[in-house]
Amino acid sequence: xxxxxxxxxxxxxxxxxxxxxxxxxxxxxxxxxxxxxxxxxxxxxxxxxxxxxxxxxxxxxxxxxxxxxxxxxxxxxxxxxxxxxxxxxxxxxxxxxxxxxxxxxxxxxxxxxxxxxxxxxxxxxxxxxxxxxxxxxxxxxxxxxxxxxxxxxxxxxxxxxxxxxxxxxxxxxxxxxxxxxxxxxxxxxxxxxxxxxxxxxxxxxxxxxx
Numbered sequence: 001x002x003x004x005x006x007x008x009x010x011x012x013x014x015x016x017x018x019x020x021x022x023x024x025x026x027x028x029x030x031x032x033x034x035x036x037x038x039x040x041x042x043x044x045x046x047x048x049x050x051x052x053x054x055x056x057x058x059x060x061x062x063x064x065x066x067x068x069x070x071x072x073x074x075x076x077x078x079x080x081x082x083x084x085x086x087x088x089x090x091x092x093x094x095x096x097x098x099x100x101x102x103x104x105x106x107x108x109x110x111x112x113x114x115x116x117x118x119x120x121x122x123x124x125x126x127x128x129x130x131x132x133x134x135x136x137x138x139x140x141x142x143x144x145x146x147x148x149x150x151x152x153x154x155x156x157x158x159x160x161x162x163x164x165x166x167x168x169x170x171x172x173x174x175x176x177x178x179x180x181x182x183x184x185x186x187x188x189x190x191x192x193x194x195x196x197x198x199x200x201x202x203x204x205x206x207x208x209x210x
Contacts, residue, residue, distance in 0.1 A: 003027055006035070045082045046108065048115030049073075050093050050100070052205040053174055058120065061095040081115070084108060091115070097124040097207035099171060123207040126169040129162055129181055129194070137192060139166025143182040150175035174203050 007023035024035060050061045050073050057077020063070055066089060071079040086109040093100040099122040108115070125146070131139045142162045148155065150173070162168045180198040201208065 043083045043085055044110045045080055046084060046112060046115055047078060047080050048091075048118065050077045050079070050095070050118045050120075052120045054205055055117075056205065058095060058098070061093050061098075061100075061118075063118075064092045064094065065089050081108075086110060091118070093118045095120075097209060098122070120205075122171045122173050123203050124169055124209060125172045125177065125179075125201075125203060125207070126167065126209045127179060127199075128168070128210065129166040131166070131192075131194075136190065137187065140164040142166065144168045145180045145182060146170050146172070147178040147180065148172075148175065149177060172203055174205065176200070176202050 003025070004027070005023060005025050021037065024037065026035065048063075050058045050063075052058060057073065057075075059073055059075045059077060061073040061077070061079075063072065063079050063081070065081065070081055073079045088105050088107050089103075091103040091106055093102070098120050100118050101121050103116060103118060106115070127144075129139050129142055129144070131137050139162060144160050144162060146158045146160070148157070158170060160168050160170060178198050178200050181194055183192060183194070
């Protein structure tokens with residue numbers, strides 16, 4: 001018998017619960033005692049991770065729920081969503097020069113141990129064409145071809161146009177690629193050459209920006 005204090009505690013590194021009531025104080029005399037008011041899970045916090053294809057965590061990725069910023073990943077790619085109530089949510093990740101598959105209509109309840117990993121699907125592949133500008137030749141509005149060497153790719157060739165500084169970018173999945181700038185027939189006749197004529201490169205687990 002005596003005075004007692006009770007508080008529900010659940011220890012898990014991926015989920016935390018907030019209950020109503022938070023705790024209960026009661027006196028026990030010389031007989032059995034039944035707590036009258038049950039504890040309910042009011043809100044909860046849950047963890048997730050953003051990773052690349054090698055399962056390495058990616059830091060500084062913004063996590064949005066239904067379009068609202070809710071968290072940013074830490075140095076290990078881990079994020080925490082706080083004060084959630086059970087329901088279906090749309091989660092998206094936004095990072096510099098990377099693209100992610102969103103988690104759409106994800107059912108999140110207090111029974112979910114951890115949010116499924118959000119994985120990078122595409123990276124930016126960027127470069128620049130340098131030509132000494134003359135009245136005949138310019139780096140702007142030049143066509144650049146990207147050849148995809150990945151066997152599973154359904155689109156083997158893509159094209160883009162350089163900006164006024166000669167810069168170009170593609171959005172690509174991990175794999176092998178070849179980049180080749182296009183010369184017009186007039187430029188070839190004028191003996192214009194670009195070195196190298198093409199680049200073979202591989203995207204593995206990070207963007208390539210130059």
